Amino acid sequence: STLLELNSPNYYYSAPSLYDIDSDGILEMIFVEYDINNAWRYRLVVYNTNVGTGIVENNPIVGFDLKQNYPNPFNPNTTIEFKIPFQSQVKLEVINSNGQVVKTLVNNELQPGNYKVDWNGTDNFNNKVSSGVYIYRLIQDGNEISRKMILLK
Template identity: 50%
Template sequence: MQKLFTVFSILILMLAVSTSSIAQTIFTEDFESGSAHPDWEAFFPNEEIVTAVSMATPPDSLASGGDYVGWLQDLDTSYTGVAVSINGETSLYDYSVEADVYCYVNHPDGSAYTGVVVYADSSIGTYIKMAADFDPVPYPRIRLYNNHFDLGTFTYTFEHSFTESDIPGGIPTENGWHNLKIEVRTINADITAFWCYWDGVELLGCPVTDTSSHRMSSGQFGLFSFSQGTGEGIPGYYDNLVVESLISSVEDNSNGTLPEEFALEQNYPNPFNPSTQISYKISTGNHVSLAIHDLLGREIKTLVSGFQSAGNYSVTWNGKDELGNTVPSGVYLYSLHSGGFVISKKMMLMK
């Protein structure tokens, strides 16, 4: 029964994604300034952070690149050849990460994987990566897995392998640049789902779901490099990184699942400065939450949190956060939660 429920949940999610998702770019990185974005940080303490290097540094240049690329490597092998750089907030959820990544095929010095990272949180020691693992042993594949290795079963607590038959065009035979993309969505309290893409084409077997004990429901995005046997890690090269929010908006929800009298109006005025009014309607009494987030998923201000009877409501936001500080100009999301339903819309503060 649980398996049937899970499959049904995924089917519903797939339908919702096709009708309701809005891709909103929240981060880009092409290293063309000659340096990496200052918000990059190391997942492991005192480890390397992605940096910009000349396009002449990788073994092959990227045709769609510029003068610089990102470089990441565990030079001192203090983490057994693993290097992970992360960015964004740990509260970020439902997003995609896409990047051009230099991939190694059957590296002569040992295992050599590169890829992208989602739902990372260094405070609890967990991250999930999509990595090109083209070693001949046990077999070449694209892997989606976390970093929790179970010595009892000799497997990761969450892992999925896309084999040659799952990869359009098959396994590459030479080192080179490829486009990797992963979409991650938190379905409910028990399931996180992933869609993986290779050179712009979805891999067979998606979505892949994680229901393990180490399942993540939110987290930072990032880059991954790993080498075992080379003595100093492997240089990972990355370019054209794009992170997009996949949060749905009610004006694009056409599947009729929202109750008729559950509504969130567009704020007015919009754009606004310094304050705006948000109106909403609930059909039955319930606990109601109305909160504002920035595009990285960080909560800015909770406007409503508590039980409310059925009716029409209106609240004003003065453009300030929980500490009373005025927030900068930009696009913000406001989300209404009530009785298991969620509606989100966008608004713009313009000074």
């Protein structure tokens, strides 16, 4: 394992978040930096993690689509849009970096069409989740699409 320590006498730092910002297959580590003058700024620390994302994309159905959430990174809310081509049971879940489902946003029989769902950064018990990288997964009739999103606090 690797220990990463970031110390500075002039700044406080949030917990790191991991995200593949430049889509090169390497996760970058992001810190939110807070200075002693109460000004927020974002600092990107590039660190090769060599960690798998666990993202599965199995969507042979034409018209089955999951868009990238917006805004991303987000705080405190984000919007997720998706499209389903036929009526069936549909599930949209938010998964943490440990692979645990923290929030089920949709678990219903839906008609074909376009949908928009907002997530407020809470779990299934309405507790606020921590900053970090989350995966959101759309499932319909055995088909899955997943995307990554970052919650920054």
